[in-house]
Amino acid sequence: MQLSEILQSNAVKSIASCTSKKRLFHDIGEMAETCxxxxxxxxxxxxxxxxxxxxxxxxxxxxLPHARLAGVDEVKGIFLRLEKPLNFDAVDRQPVDLVFALIAPENAGVDHLKALALVSRTFRSPSICAKLRANSDPVTLFTILTSVGSSQAA
Structure with a gap:
């Protein structure tokens, strides 16, 4: 599995300001609806x-917010780069500025886990995270994410 299989180019966005997790989930929901x-x-x-x-x-x-949802036919990805980091109750208590959401079929099983592992591995790379943080153009962000995904097999 590659990131290009679960992420569409229009499902990548840079957001100037997000005030809460609930607002972030709303933004993700809007993108999931549109894309x-x-x-x-x-x-x-x-x-x-x-x-x-x-x-x-x-x-x-x-x-890496993720959920299973009835009516979804395959794992879908959404990436958001937050220009202003958001408190997310992260394990290290650091605010979040890189968000990759996954929406999977209700009974996705192994595909959901493979996608989550792929995304997790990708964002463990300090150099990839640095490149994502250094760019706000959605096309550039998509290119960074999908070129990385093609070199890592799940």
């Missing part, structure tokens, strides 16, 4: 429900 035709409220509710089980801020300024 993938998913229902806004269903995406928001699923992300909040998953987040209530435990924070998805994995540390080093990265969050």
């Amino acid at each position: 993938y035709g998913l229902k806004l409220s269903a995406v928001i509710d699923a992300l909040i429900e998953r987040e209530n089980l435990g924070p998805t801020g994995v540390g080093h300024g990265v969050a």
Whole structure:
């Protein structure tokens, strides 16, 4: 699996300001609706429900919110670069500025786990995170993410 298989170019965005997790999940939901035709409220509710089980801020300024959703046919990705870091209750207590959300089919099983592992490995690279933080253009961000994904097999 490669990031280019789960992430569309229009599902990448840089956001100037985001004031809360709830607002961030709303932004993710809007992108999921626009890019993938998913229902806004269903995406928001699923992300909040998953987040209530435990924070998805994995540390080093990265969050990987994810959820399973009925009616989704394959794993979908959304990337947001926050210009102003957001408190996300991350494990290292650092604010988050790189967010990769995954929306998976309700019964995705192994595909959901493979996608989550791929994204996690990608964002463990300090050089990739530095490149993402140094750019705000969505096309450039997409290129960084998808060129990395093609060199790592899940």
